[in-house]
């Protein structure tokens with residue numbers, strides 16, 4: 096079984112008299128160590144998918160397994176425990192707590208785990224080191240740049256050593272240069288720490304860093320080929336991109 100498996104998952108919402116079904120009987124498998132990016136028009140159900148995989152929301156029908164655990168079977172309280180130990184979430188805006196330092200923000204999810212104070216400290220230090228912010232541990236969010244804040248958000252997502260990290264538009268509110276730095280960081284965490292990632296993005300360039308690219312279209316997942324820019328002197332008259 097893959098690390099993340101969705102089988103026949105459907106999810107609808109009621110909006111007045113209208114029923115919206117962003118996900119209609121979808122299947123998806125993500126292997127351990129994969130970095131999957133997901134694009135798709137607005138309102139197609141990308142965030143809904145992340146919320147279901149992370150157990151924040153419930154499926155209407157179908158099953159979701161993460162590392163062999165059928166999370167769609169878990170009670171609300173078991174799901175909260177499972178999430179704390181197995182799932183990291185990176186938000187578009189980092190959602191850091193302003194009155195806590197970078198260290199304390201990263202430490203927060205570990206307070207839900209049974210760890211000794213030494214283990215907890217080691218995990219927080221390692222997570223901050225992994226995102227290159229050891230020297231900013233005692234800074235408050237307002238003392239950090241946007242990119243540094245997002246790095247703290249990423250450290251917080253990986254500090255519990257989750258089975259899978261989901262990211263909802265992690266570069267969505269950053270300038271181009273900072274966005275590129277965050278893309279490089281996510282790619283490095285995936286390759287070097289073997290963290291399995293599922294990232295939703297509207298940014299075609301960010302989507303390219305993934306090892307597998309999906310498009311959510313009309314309620315179904317479509318695999319996308321890698322798009323590579325062709326140097327101008329090799330560009331055929333008909334276009335500037337090619338697939339491999």
Ligand SMILES: Nc1ncnc2c1ncn2[C@@H]1O[C@H](COP(=O)(O)OP(=O)(O)OP(=O)(O)O)[C@@H](O)[C@H]1O
Nearest residue numbers: 108109110115117136137138139140141142143144
């Ligand atoms: N809690 C909710 N109650 C009612 N409708 C909802 C709820 N959550 C999502 N929806 C609807 O479900 C559809 C899919 O929403 P979702 O946020 O998953 O789309 P998305 O692909 O992530 O969009 P975007 O790219 O704009 O973030 C939308 O029509 C949205 O309005």
